[in-house]
Amino acid sequence: MIYVSTRDRSRQANAAQAVVQGISREGGLFAPLEIPSVSLAEIAAMTGMSYPERAAFILTPWLECFSGETVLRICRDAYTRFDTPAIAPVACLSGRRSVLELWHGPTLAFKDMALQLLPLLMSESARLTGETRDILILVATSGDTGKAALEGFRDRPGVKICVFYPENGVSEAQRLQMVTQEGGNVRAVAVKGNFDDAQTGVKQIFTDPARQKELAGYNAVFSSANSINLGRLLPQIAYYFSAYCDMISQGQAAIGDPFNITVPTGNFGSILAAHYAARMGLPVHRLICASNSNNVLSDFIRTGIYDRNRAFHLTTSPSMDILISSNLERLLFELADCDDSRVRELMDELKSTGRYALSDGERQKMQQLLWGGWANEDQVLSCIGDTFRQDRYLIDPHTAVAFCCADAYRRETGDGLPMLIASTASPFKFGRSVLRAIEDVPDAMDDFDCDERLSQLSGRALPDAIALLRKKPVLHTAVAEKDALWQAVLPLVKG
Numbered sequence: 410m411i412y413v414s415t416r417d418r419s420r421q422a423n424a425a426q427a428v429v430q431g432i433s434r435e436g437g438l439f440a441p442l443e444i445p446s447v448s449l450a451e452i453a454a455m456t457g458m459s460y461p462e463r464a465a466f467i468l469t470p471w472l473e474c475f476s477g478e479t480v481l482r483i484c485r486d487a488y489t490r491f492d493t494p495a496i497a498p499v500a501c502l503s504g505r506r507s508v509l510e511l512w513h514g515p516t517l518a519f520k521d522m523a524l525q526l527l528p529l530l531m532s533e534s535a536r537l538t539g540e541t542r543d544i545l546i547l548v549a550t551s552g553d554t555g556k557a558a559l560e561g562f563r564d565r566p567g568v569k570i571c572v573f574y575p576e577n578g579v580s581e582a583q584r585l586q587m588v589t590q591e592g593g594n595v596r597a598v599a600v601k602g603n604f605d606d607a608q609t610g611v612k613q614i615f616t617d618p619a620r621q622k623e624l625a626g627y628n629a630v631f632s633s634a635n636s637i638n639l640g641r642l643l644p645q646i647a648y649y650f651s652a653y654c655d656m657i658s659q660g661q662a663a664i665g666d667p668f669n670i671t672v673p674t675g676n677f678g679s680i681l682a683a684h685y686a687a688r689m690g691l692p693v694h695r696l697i698c699a700s701n702s703n704n705v706l707s708d709f710i711r712t713g714i715y716d717r718n719r720a721f722h723l724t725t726s727p728s729m730d731i732l733i734s735s736n737l738e739r740l741l742f743e744l745a746d747c748d749d750s751r752v753r754e755l756m757d758e759l760k761s762t763g764r765y766a767l768s769d770g771e772r773q774k775m776q777q778l779l780w781g782g783w784a785n786e787d788q789v790l791s792c793i794g795d796t797f798r799q800d801r802y803l804i805d806p807h808t809a810v811a812f813c814c815a816d817a818y819r820r821e822t823g824d825g826l827p828m829l830i831a832s833t834a835s836p837f838k839f840g841r842s843v844l845r846a847i848e849d850v851p852d853a854m855d856d857f858d859c860d861e862r863l864s865q866l867s868g869r870a871l872p873d874a875i876a877l878l879r880k881k882p883v884l885h886t887a888v889a890e891k892d893a894l895w896q897a898v899l900p901l902v903k904g
């Protein structure tokens with residue numbers, strides 16, 4: 410399979426080249442021109458497979474330059490650090506709702522689904538493309554990608570990784586996870602700015618020829634572990650197929666029955682993977698894109714106008730506090746019938762004015778695929794409390810945003826098809842916010858006390874990854890101005 414840059418179709422790559430590069434050098438993202446297909450008979454056969462086998466089955470046609478055995482081996486090796494053999498189990502709730510729990514990996518958020526696999530894929534890709542230089546991975550994180558990437562790439566030979574997170578924009582557990590990271594090839598840096606500042610800064614470094622040359626002097630090349638990297642996106646397609654198989658096994662749907670999916674969305678990666686799954690043949694009726702108070706996407710889906718000129722809100726779902734959703738560019742490429750000059754035009758407008766408008770035709774196409782909703786902080790809090798009381802089920806604030814939007818979609822459209830809701834983080838990663846939604850929290854309680862109380866209330870064991878955090882020393886204290894990220898990377902490059 411050939412992937413092309415969304416901003417310049419003459420720049421082509423196979424999967425291995427796209428994974429090693431991370432982003433096309435002129436700033437475009439690698440996107441497919443054609444999508445492989447899966448039949449209902451094949452989906453039926455997948456119900457009898459383990460998660461790694463399902464993932465390998467879905468990934469193989471996207472990774473044509475690898476053998477099927479290699480893909481299966483990578484998938485088997487990737488999913489060994491999860492706390493359940495199901496890897497991504499589905500919980501049945503009242504009201505024909507199924508919850509896809511994507512947070513059973515080592516860092517307690519859905520990013521592990523791709524970032525436990527990406528390092529293996531990257532080594533294999535480097536081998537295949539003959540890349541022998543060191544790979545320097547730069548990551549902008551709204552909280553969860555950072556830790557998952559650090560954990561996935563730590564002490565991997567031939568790789569160094571530097572993560573940038575917004576200084577005041579992540580939860581306490583997220584911050585502690587990153588600043589206590591061990592490993593000889595890792596660095597975590599706080600940025601004086603928000604996630605968009607970090608992401609823009611990192612993209613600028615990637616696409617700056619002077620930086621590329623400087624790095625070549627250290628015998629290294631850039632890559633990315635954000636969902637701009639195709640290797641992040643592809644493993645996420647598999648979990649939607651896996652969830653549908655589980656819904657069938659659990660009697661929530663018969664093979665071929667249509668269903669809806671709600672995805673809590675920030676950088677538009679996970680929902681784009683759901684869209685690719687639908688295009689492969691998963692019988693998805695509608696994708697519901699769920700945003701928090703940073704509701705730039707739900708406005709866009711309703712009006713066709715993308716406008717980031719608005720206040721940036723810090724919410725209880727920090728991993729979705731984003732106003733520039735990178736992966737939307739891959740959807741635009743598709744809406745524009747793979748016209749790279751149209752994507753360039755829209756992205757230039759976004760850069761210069763912070764805004765762009767789709768044509769009527771493009772907007773209508775998008776609205777057939779997507780429904781956009783958003784939830785404010787009060788709605789999120791009541792949803793967490795209600796879900797715990799009604800279903801005895803704990804959800805984190807990101808998942809609660811999705812619950813609210815799934816509900817709103819059903820109310821507004823009357824569509825009662827089975828609903829799969831992606832649950833993206835463990836409630837223990839956001840313990841204080843979750844506990845506050847359930848009962849009064851005295852000021853004297855710290856974040857660990859909150860988690861212990863939640864564990865008591867829910868009967869769910871406190872995950873080791875949280876319990877261990879308490880004892881770990883802080884190893885990373887660097888802080889960078891938002892326009893000086895490169896200086897913060899240099900000690901890692903030189904060291």
Ligand SMILES: *Cc1c(COP(=O)(O)O)cnc(C)c1O
Nearest residue numbers: 553675676677678679728833834
């Ligand atoms: C990253 C993240 C999201 C948003 O996912 P995107 O793929 O960036 O849209 C939602 N919830 C949690 C917990 C996350 O970590």
